[in-house]
Amino acid sequence: MRNSRSDVVEAALRVLDDHGLEFCSMRRVASALEVQPSALYHHVPNKQTLLALMADEIVRGVATTGEDPAAVCRSLRGALLSIRDGADVVATASAFRLGASSVEARLAQLVGADGARTLLLYTFGQAQATQTQMQAYAIGALPDYPRGDPAGDLAGGFDRGIAIILAGLEASGR
Amino acid sequence: MRNSRSDVVEAALRVLDDHGLEFCSMRRVASALEVQPSALYHHVPNKQTLLALMADEIVRGVATTGEDPAAVCRSLRGALLSIRDGADVVATASAFRLGASSVEARLAQLVGADGARTLLLYTFGQAQATQTQMQAYAIGALPDYPRGDPAGDLAGGFDRGIAIILAGLEASGR
DNA sequence: ACCTGAACACCGTTCAAGT
């Protein structure tokens, strides 16, 4: 039973979610597929390309059909947070090179190019910070969170940031 | 002539700027200091800690004395861009865990906590995207930039994003 | 206090060879 390129990408995403980016090595992906490391290079030219394919997959599910830019941003944030180190993978593999992504295109229709870019980069930075902080709490590196629910506070902060940006776009007449 | 912890951090920053994060290994830092790799562990418990110290150093120079929040953000962006892969290093080493940074504290004085966080995370995402894109152009991976100056366009986009956020804060009455 | 030398368990990638 032999593998396809999407088998490799799927396996890589499983390894990422189970072990984190630090341990998402070609050799571990290979052994998840019960295959020699060198076999991966039949499907993918190098690790960088594999990471880019993973980033595309992570972003693929984002809902871009609605009319509410905040909802698009929340959906993007959800996708980035749905997998361990997802924000980091998408950041460095850069599924957002130039204005190529469909998410940015949709946001640009709704609020213009500058607004789209601002919303996108904020969402991105916020998701990354969220994931870094949640991991720090999980490790116990930030032991005493001031009473309560870090994930909820982080999400609330995100919504307020999006509201500020949308208010700014409204004020400058779109 | 023996080394101190700051010698190690300085050497690591030189290696980072010369070769990039991918090749900024403990072994390369060691050989830059003409020392065995194991010697580094006398000054630093592990690589992660070294990266955090590097991140602190990168952010240390940011000008936080002025009254203009946009100027603080521009200074932060400048610091992140002043060294190769600087935005990535600060992002993942996360000098912005909780609200610990002096930059965030100063911005919070000027525009409140939510505004500070929004400005900071946007600045952060934008710097990272800038660095990723500039590197792509340097490699030639994005061969045909539509006539002109990528760095300037990126900086212009940054200023417009900051203006949008500040307008939003103004509109929501600070 | 700061360093060497050797070792351990890993990496990404290439390449000839198999089916």
Added chain:
DNA sequence: ACCTGAACACCGTTCAAGT
């Protein structure tokens, strides 16, 4: 087309030992 096996030049980290 897809894979194995072996090799190359690397990693981070530990630990006994030196000065």
